[in-house]
Amino acid sequence: MTAAALSGLDLLATAVILVDDSDVLRHMNPAAENLLELSSPHVVGHGIADVFADHDLLASALRYARKNNCSFSEHDLAIAVTGRPRLHLACTVTPIEPGSAFDLEGCIVEFRQIEQQLRIAREERVLDQSVANRELMRNLAHEIKNPLGGIRGAAQLLDRELENPALHEYTQVIMKEADRLQALMSRLLSPHRSPRPAHLNVHEVLERVRSVLLAEFHKKITIKRDYDVSLPQIYGDNEQLIQATLNVARNAAQALTESNTPDGTITLKTRAARQVTLARKRYRHAIELSITDNGPGIPPEIGERVFYPLVSGRDNGSGLGLTIAQNFVSQHNGTLTFESAPGKTCFTVLLPVAEAPESGVQGHA
Numbered sequence: 388m389t390a391a392a393l394s395g396l397d398l399l400a401t402a403v404i405l406v407d408d409s410d411v412l413r414h415m416n417p418a419a420e421n422l423l424e425l426s427s428p429h430v431v432g433h434g435i436a437d438v439f440a441d442h443d444l445l446a447s448a449l450r451y452a453r454k455n456n457c458s459f460s461e462h463d464l465a466i467a468v469t470g471r472p473r474l475h476l477a478c479t480v481t482p483i484e485p486g487s488a489f490d491l492e493g494c495i496v497e498f499r500q501i502e503q504q505l506r507i508a509r510e511e512r513v514l515d516q517s518v519a520n521r522e523l524m525r526n527l528a529h530e531i532k533n534p535l536g537g538i539r540g541a542a543q544l545l546d547r548e549l550e551n552p553a554l555h556e557y558t559q560v561i562m563k564e565a566d567r568l569q570a571l572m573s574r575l576l577s578p579h580r581s582p583r584p585a586h587l588n589v590h591e592v593l594e595r596v597r598s599v600l601l602a603e604f605h606k607k608i609t610i611k612r613d614y615d616v617s618l619p620q621i622y623g624d625n626e627q628l629i630q631a632t633l634n635v636a637r638n639a640a641q642a643l644t645e646s647n648t649p650d651g652t653i654t655l656k657t658r659a660a661r662q663v664t665l666a667r668k669r670y671r672h673a674i675e676l677s678i679t680d681n682g683p684g685i686p687p688e689i690g691e692r693v694f695y696p697l698v699s700g701r702d703n704g705s706g707l708g709l710t711i712a713q714n715f716v717s718q719h720n721g722t723l724t725f726e727s728a729p730g731k732t733c734f735t736v737l738l739p740v741a742e743a744p745e746s747g748v749q750g751h752a
């Protein structure tokens with residue numbers, strides 16, 4: 388291993404260890420020494436089984452990353468240094484690329500302290516908000532839909548009776564606007580159809596989204612794929628998941644094209660995740676699906692309100708795309724979150740891998 392590469396690691400604020408392909412700890416940076424309360428000279432050169440009392444999850448994360456040659460995240464890794472209380476950490480294991488500066492056949496393991504309570508509290512807020520959104524949409528659509536039919540019908544009758552052709556312009560406006568509102572109301576009500584769940588492959592969902600976007604934004608954007616092809620199937624509603632991911636990905640494509648971002652690129656990525664708490668329930672396995680773009684980012688004045696109905700930053704936007712996406716994802720017991728800054732916006736869908744169909748999609752509220 389080269390000294391330059393290692394001293395780079397030592398400057399990081401993130402706790403990082405290097406583990407070779409025989410599960411021997413080969414390096415530990417100062418941040419990891421602090422977090423794990425270990426001294427590097429005492430543990431480097433020892434197998435992870437000697438250093439950590441319960442190393443099963445770490446060992447299986449290492450095995451998974453090596454076998455599939457892609458990074459793997461464990462959201463709640465319980466790990467104990469022999470003789471000390473157990474720590475709960477989030478960890479990401481990434482295989483070291485051959486020929487890299489580390490010159491080691493092994494993996495980089497990053498540990499992060501999970502502020503689990505904070506994260507769960509935030510997810511609960513999002514969940515409550517999504518239930519409130521659904522309620523608001525249903526009431527709003529119901530209130531508007533009924534009189535709308537009457538207004539349109541009356542305008543149509545009036546249109547036939549009018550003798551002065553110049554007045555038709557006004558009745559046409561009424562009818563056109565009533566039609567536009569009708570279409571909006573149909574979109575507002577669409578999330579309430581019952582899910583039709585079946586076993587499905589998330590990559591097929593993403594491939595559909597990719598082909599729709601390529602057809603719509605031909606040559607204006609690049610779509611990259613970074614799939615973990617070993618992911619298991621999930622139990623869900625194909626059409627709803629396509630619609631949810633399409634709404635997110637279409638926003639990204641619109642943001643890229645409307646801002647004329649040079650080399651506008653969307654990356655569709657899938658990864659395995661474990662020990663995740665979603666919708667107040669704990670799952671052993673989940674699938675992390677992310678859609679990242681290099682566009683201008685979500686306007687700061689919109690921020691967290693993106694998921695609210697009718698919130699839009701675009702001239703012709705109806706502000707329903709993300710509300711609908713979040714509803715569909717939460718009907719699958721999953722979460723939809725985002726991080727955004729100019730140059731990088733990433734929406735992440737976490738979907739549980741249900742062991743049995745009964746624990747999969749629930750009926751809508």
Ligand SMILES: Nc1ncnc2c1ncn2[C@@H]1O[C@H](COP(=O)(O)OP(=O)(O)OP(=O)(O)O)[C@@H](O)[C@H]1O
Pocket residue numbers: 634638639640642680682683684685686689693698699700701703704705706707708709710732
């Ligand atoms: N990837 C992104 N980059 C920049 N802004 C985004 C991105 N995704 C969403 N937004 C912002 O969030 C707003 C809300 O998105 P949402 O999909 O809910 O509504 P919309 O796109 O305006 O309308 P609709 O999808 O109903 O046609 C967008 O108008 C846009 O301003």
Ligand SMILES: [Mg+2]
Pocket residue numbers: 634637638704707708709
């Ligand atoms: Mg949209």
